Amino acid sequence: MGLFKKNPFGHILFVKKWLIRILGLFTHRRFRGFNDLQIEGSDVIKNLPDTNVLFISNHQTYFADVIAMFHVFNASLKGRDDNIKNVGYLWNPKLNMYYVAAKETMKSGLLPKIFAYTGSISIERTWRSQGKDINRQVKMSDISAIKKALDDGWVVTFPQGTTTPFKPIRKGTAHIIKRYKPIVVPIVIDGFRRSFDKKGLRIKKKNVYQSFEIKEPLKIDYENDTIADIVEQIEYAIEQHPSFLKVIPQKELLAQEELNKKREFLT
Template sequence: MSLFKKNPFGHILFLKLWLIRIMGTLTHRRYRGFNELQIEGSDVIRNLPDTNVLFISNHQTYFADVVAMFHVFNASLSGRDDNIKNIGYLWKPKLNIYYVAARETMKSGLLPKIMAYAGSISIDRTWRAGGQEVQRQVKMSDITSIKKALEDGWVITFPQGTTTPFKPIRKGTAHIIKHYKPIVVPIVIDGFRRSFDKKGLRVKKKNILQTMEIKQPLNIDYENETIDQIVEKIEFAIEQHPSFLKVIPQQELLEKEELNKLRKW
């Protein structure tokens, strides 16, 4: 690798490489140490092309979710089956993985700025700014940035745009899917909200089972499916459709609690 080679966003790849190695080493115990990340579907990762792949996922913390995905993706590409044992996979990480994040979040401190350099596509949210509800137009420069990232590699996005569960899917994700026709890979995560604080920087509770299920790519008719149909498909794929909400009987809650106790390692 050339010492000063840059990606399409002007980031020096050699610097990005070392940021991922260092941050990956520092965060590894958050998913295999303090807590245990259970992975399903790593074989899906190994069968994907190098570019134009869009990962869609539910969202539980600002940063811990996407950091876990960086670990899982690189471990999977290094031949590991559903585990992130032995962080040797960080020595040659995939450098063209990007993630969509709110610009104001990525400017909120030194650590977010470092993480932004490692792969953030920072965009202006059209519905919220500075903790207030807003209504503003989508910036074409933000759409162009996502297009550029898809042409260069893989993009992770959280189509609800919030860590609050069962919030509506933002239609912008469906427009991107319909227009740029990426391979769309759903991911469902759990346990991160219980493990970390809202930002995903501080370990809130240890010995929590975290899960990440990587599903098969969605079958999408890019030409004929409507935006609303794609939105509904996303809702079901990341298990955030209202039909997943239900009143859980007390007995089932008790059984789940006992199961969680057995899951502690």
């Protein structure tokens, strides 16, 4: 790899590699030390092609979710079976990995800007901006950026677009799946909301059971499945369909959200 070789977004790969190494080193104990991340399904990662893979996941914190994915994906690719022992797996990390994030979030400070260099596809949200509900058109440049990332490697997206559980799936993800026909791999995470603050930067509580389940790729009929069909598949796959509320009462989830907000001010 040339010292100044760049990816399709103009990021110098040598710089990106070192940022991932440093980020991984400083965050490893958050998932294996202070807490013990339980991983399931790493074999799925090992059997994926190098490009045109879209990971869909529920969302619990702004940054910790993606950081955990950097750890799990690279550990799996280095032969780890459902564990992230020995952070050495990040010495030669997968560099063609990207994640979709809100542009305003990735510009909210120095650390997010640095983190963005590791693979952010920063897009403008069409439904919310600066804490207010809005309604604006999708920018075609944002869609093109996701296509560019899929052509180059793997992309992680959070189709609800929020860390609040059981919010509706944004149809934009379904449109991307139908248009670009990627392999779609669901991931279900839990415990991140309890162990980190909302941004996922500060440790809120230790010894929390964190889980990270990688499921088999979805079986999508790209030609005949409607957008509504794909949205429903996503809801079930990342366990955010309303039917899951029968297991966890909505009142309890709302109470937990309020508690998390209070904890954010206390930490």
